[in-house]
Amino acid sequence: MLQTLREKTSGWIATVIIGLLIIPFALVGLQDYLVQRGDVHVAEIDVPPSWWRGAPAxxxxxxxxxxxxxxxxxxxxxxxxxxxxxxxxxxxxxxxxxxxxxxxxxxxxxxxxxxxxxxxxxxxxxxxxxxxxxRREIQSIPAFQVDGRFSPERYQLALASQSPPQxxxxxxxxxxxxxxxxxxxxxxxxxxxxxxxxxxxxxxxLGERRSVTLMSLPPATPDAAPVSDAEIQKWYAANAKDYRAPQQVTLEYVELDGSTLPVTAVDDEALRRRYEQEKNRYVAAEQRLASHILVRVPEGADAAAVEAARKKAEALAAQARAPGADFAALARANTDDEGSKAGGGDLGWVTRGLMVGPFEDALFSMKSGEIAGPVRTDFGWHVIQLRDLQAGAQESFEQARSALAREQAESDRERAFNDLSGRLVDLVYKNPSSLVPAARELKLPVQTLGPVSRDESTGILANPAVKRAAFSEALIQDGTVSDPIEIGPNRSVLIRVTSHSPERTLPLAQVRERVEEAVRMDRTRKAAEARARALVKQVQGGASLASIAQANGAAEPTQIPELPRGAPLGAPGVSEAVFSAAAPAAGTVTPGTEVLPDGSVVLFTVDAVMPGDxxxxxxxxxxxxxxxxxxxxxxxxxxxxxxxxxxxxxxxxxxxxx
Incomplete structure (x- = not known):
């Protein structure tokens, strides 16, 4: 057989055939057949060669x-x-x-x-x-800069921290x-x-204004004629997207709320031990009643301006120290601090950490009734008066007991919550396809919710994290219990999707009444549009809005002079219709209408157009x-x-x- 094959492929005919077969391989690239391509792509852009831009495809x-x-x-x-x-x-x-x-x-x-x-x-x-x-582009990237200047070290570190590194x-x-x-x-x-x-x-x-006259006609009688099966089928086929049921899930869940967990009675001895261990927490901070006069120094002021402000503050301090001086009156007349000026420079009771460093250091080194200054801060020069002080005092156990008891109860509840949550998770892992056994062992109620759609925010679905989990593919397909989902401090839920219905088109039999109502509403809307067109023709024929209103038992037309573009006109769409109408020729008006969602018709005329100036x-x-x-x-x-x-x-x- 091999000899026969060799004889058959040795002639000139076989050589021609093989040559013809080589041509397509050469044109499309033999490597595409012999080499396993490793680049998987999502899009390919084919570009004609640079030397033949008009090359056919x-x-x-x-x-x-x-x-x-x-x-x-x-x-x-x-x-x-x-x-x-x-x-x-x-x-x-x-x-x-x-x-x-x-x-x-x-x-x-x-x-x-x-x-x-x-x-x-x-x-x-x-x-x-x-x-x-x-290089300029890279050096301008803020992530590679330190104090506004490009840092090679920051650049190298940022690239190395990429995933994967670059x-x-x-x-x-x-x-x-x-x-x-x-x-x-x-x-x-x-x-x-x-x-x-x-x-x-x-x-x-944009600045155009229009003078308009408009009137409103009430909706016509709603269509009540029978709807044929053919009309129903046609409407349903053309608007099937309006008759779809959303994706829905039904959930079972267990909620853990630490605030509802019982705690043991508070032990006074334990509270006393904690009080002794944390005694420093229950010391009232020292307070000082202060006033000041500020001589402001503008930012960037030169040395002469700073010195002039200091001399002014020094003179004010000397006046404040004079016998019988009224510090409050002096502050009202001279301070640059608008916040305390009306109160005579009063700053109220001050504790450490409220004021800037130099001011605070001076204030807390003063004696009651003393006046200090001038003291320099970023705001300027201060003259400070210490009017009174209250030394820090140690709270007794009895005074601190309520706070200690509250903290102990919160700690106990948090510990009980973590313990209960851990036990529940352990039990769920043993049987992840149901919440009932684990909940029964821990005497926790299993609650249900649903069916609900993604658009609803009922109960625990008001929490975005719970909603994401409820509609996740993993929980829907596996039917397993979720991990604990935190919905608040010491409050979490575990959920399981018990049933799921995908988004689907509802059968006609189920929505027939809705379809009939939609057909009637469409008839009513078309009748209202036809009525509106007829009214426009009457105006074009010379009828006035007043005569049309009288003939239809409607209210008198309203004239609105120089209505600005974008101004609302009651119902949505009316203002847009008014400014979409063509400008009237001299001595004429341009009629128009807008049919509102309830079937009422707004008929208007554009009487004049004033362009923006x-x-x-x-x-x-x-x-x-x-x-x-x-x-x-x-x-x-x-x-x-x-x-x-x-x-x-x-x-x-x-x-x-x-």
Whole structure:
């Protein structure tokens, strides 16, 4: 057989066939067949070769295209960074399960693709990031600075503490890529501009006022006609998303509350021993009743100004020490401390730690009735009067007993809570599929909750941590008891999901009445819209709002002169409708309507339009508006650039690798 095979593959025909087979291997790359690729990617960006930008995307020319990939590791790193930011911003409200949605992951990936196509476009345009720019970018990062200056030691330490650690070369490459990715966008954004005519047009638009006349017609009689099966089926099919039951869980849980745990009676002997051990805690702090006069020294004052303030304070101190001097009157007339001026410099009773160091040192070295100063602090020069003092006193056991007893009870409850919690967890670990045996042994009630959805905050579900656990895949799929979840000081719960129903579309039979009601409401709304259109035609035909109101038994129309843009007009949407209507021609009005959710109709006419006055905006406000418009224009330009770049390249997303 081998000889026959050799003869069959030795002729010229076999040689031609083998040659033809080699061609596709050469075009697509033999290494793709022989080498096991280790890079798993979530997106691939195919770019036409630099020497043939118009290269078609069809095979075999497509094999000449360059390929840039976003690896799974890069994507996961970016996703984790986004997760940490969301956790910091949302705190306890952060929901890890909601963050892991496909939509959220896709949004993170789309941002990475946008950045990558900008970097590719920058390279195509010949942009290169030199080493000097990379160094400047790194040295400007606050995390690498000490006292506002770049620290090589801090830089090395920060890179080494990364997970995984990074070398300076690796980090420099990341910075280089980051600069490249934002180069086009930042420069395009900086190049945005607005003309004076655009600014003036925006001023006239934003400051526009309209004189309007409006009236309100009550809702028509609700539709009560029968709804056919065909209408029901059609509405249900078109609006199935409105008839979905949310994901729901039913829970059993055991709650541990340390405040409800019994404690043993307080032992006076034990309290006395604790009092003797902690006697220093029950000494009342020394207090001093003080007043002062402040001669303020401005920050950055020169030596002459400081000396002048000191001499003024010295003279005030001499006056205060004079026989019969009234310190309070002197303070009211001379102190620069506005907080104590009205009270004659009175600072009240002062304990250590309340005042700045030099002031406090002077005050607590004085005798009652003494006047000291001038004393220098960061605020200036002080003249201090000690009016009275109360020495620290030791509290007796009887005085401290209530505080000692309260602390002992809290300590006992905390110890009992920790002991009970530990015993409960140990018992649950022996049988993690049920709470009942462990709770029965410890004589704890097992409570139930549900079925409840993620949107509800009933009972323990008001705590975000409990809600996250209740709707986590682990507890739903395994049916096991959770770890203790802290919901307050010395208060925790252990939960178990006993039943779960996923989000689902409700059958028509179950929501038939709701569908019928929706069809009738839709009929009523359409009838109200038709009524509104008919009223507008009457106004266009020459009818006045007053005659329409009289014919429909409605209240007299209301005139509102010079209504500013954005001002509310009662019901939502009315103001927007008024300012969306076209400006009336001279001698005419522009009619319009807004149908409100309850079916009532607001009919209005725009009687006059007064544009904003350009002259009312001062130069500062005008400059601010210009900056805002330029920022909006720049952002719009960047979005347009990214859309154009994405159309130039071929982008393939591998969602299975998310």
């Amino acid at each position: 069809w095979w075999p020319v497509s094999t000449l295209w360059e390929h840039e990939r976003i690896t799974t590791q890069e994507f996961r790193t970016r996703l984790e960074n986004a997760r940490q930011r969301a956790r910091q911003e949302q705190g306890e409200a952060f929901d890890a399960r909601a963050f892991e949605t496909a939509e959220n992951k896709r949004a993170v990936l789309e941002q990475m693709i946008d950045e990558r196509v900008q970097a590719i476009a920058a390279r195509e345009s010949g942009v290169a990031v030199d080493d000097a720019l990379v 070398t300076p070369r690796q980090f420099e490459q990341l910075v280089r890529e980051g600069v490249l990715q934002t180069f086009l966008a930042s420069n395009l954004n900086d190049s945005a501009f607005t003309t004076p005519s655009e600014i003036e047009r925006m001023i006239r638009l 350009v002259a009312t905006l001062d130069p500062t406000q005008r400059a601010t508006l210009q900056q805002q418009l330029q920022a909006l224009q720049g952002a719009s330009d960047v979005q347009a650039l990214v859309r154009a770049l994405r159309q130039r390249y071929r982008i393939d997303v591998v969602e299975t690798n998310f």
